[in-house]
Amino acid sequence: MPVDPVSLDSSFGPEELLNPQSAALFERISGVIDGQPRESAAAGADLIGRDGMLEKIAVELYRVSSMLLGEGEEAIALIEDVVARIDLQDCSSHDEALHLSRLLLAAEAISVLRKRDSANNPRSLAAPAQETGPVGCIEDDDLSAAGVTPDELEQMISGPEAHRLRDWLEGLSVSLRVVFVLRAVAGLSSVEVATALAKHGGSAAQGWTTDAVRSSFRQALCSLASQLVHATASR
Numbered sequence: 001m002p003v004d005p006v007s008l009d010s011s012f013g014p015e016e017l018l019n020p021q022s023a024a025l026f027e028r029i030s031g032v033i034d035g036q037p038r039e040s041a042a043a044g045a046d047l048i049g050r051d052g053m054l055e056k057i058a059v060e061l062y063r064v065s066s067m068l069l070g071e072g073e074e075a076i077a078l079i080e081d082v083v084a085r086i087d088l089q090d091c092s093s094h095d096e097a098l099h100l101s102r103l104l105l106a107a108e109a110i111s112v113l114r115k116r117d118s119a120n121n122p123r124s125l126a127a128p129a130q131e132t133g134p135v136g137c138i139e140d141d142d143l144s145a146a147g148v149t150p151d152e153l154e155q156m157i158s159g160p161e162a163h164r165l166r167d168w169l170e171g172l173s174v175s176l177r178v179v180f181v182l183r184a185v186a187g188l189s190s191v192e193v194a195t196a197l198a199k200h201g202g203s204a205a206q207g208w209t210t211d212a213v214r215s216s217f218r219q220a221l222c223s224l225a226s227q228l229v230h231a232t233a234s235r
Helices: 020-034 041-046 049-069 073-085 094-117 150-158 162-171 174-185 190-200 210-233
Strands: none
Touching (some): 073 094, 094 190, 174 190
């Protein structure tokens, strides 16, 4: 079952950026788009057409990138590369452009993680052993199976207790984090995630299949559900 991607509202403006790194991203992406630096980040809020679309896509993608790679220069550089490769003339709509950018981001982020872990943990993106039945406490690979709606996930990402979700993500294995973020936050399908992992995750990731992604996503959702129960009980 498809997962609704978490996206930023169309009225998103620079004053609503999540953190200083995102503000820096907004400035730098402006330069990538037209080769000319803006006078200020606030000027980006008034942009229309191609430039405005790319900037909104870039800031949204930063959240996905930072969840996969951590906040900072590496995540920003990845977004710069993705934005530079997007050709809006080949896209029929904003949704198509955003989906294409998410696919590019998935491929690039997985490649970065593969290179980052190549020395210490070359099997960090390895496909899981084949499962014979339901995984953990959840049978459906759907966000709602963990008792979370897309709006609630958005609140978990950008709300006052966003650090809880970040801490939980950091506690997951690399492969589980990739699957969860690309499925639940970026809204890619299990087929798309499996393809990206198998193609860009190195030799250890060749065994990723659609079923393996679904199984791993259920495992991550089960962990998330447990985290939510624990957080509620501790209040």
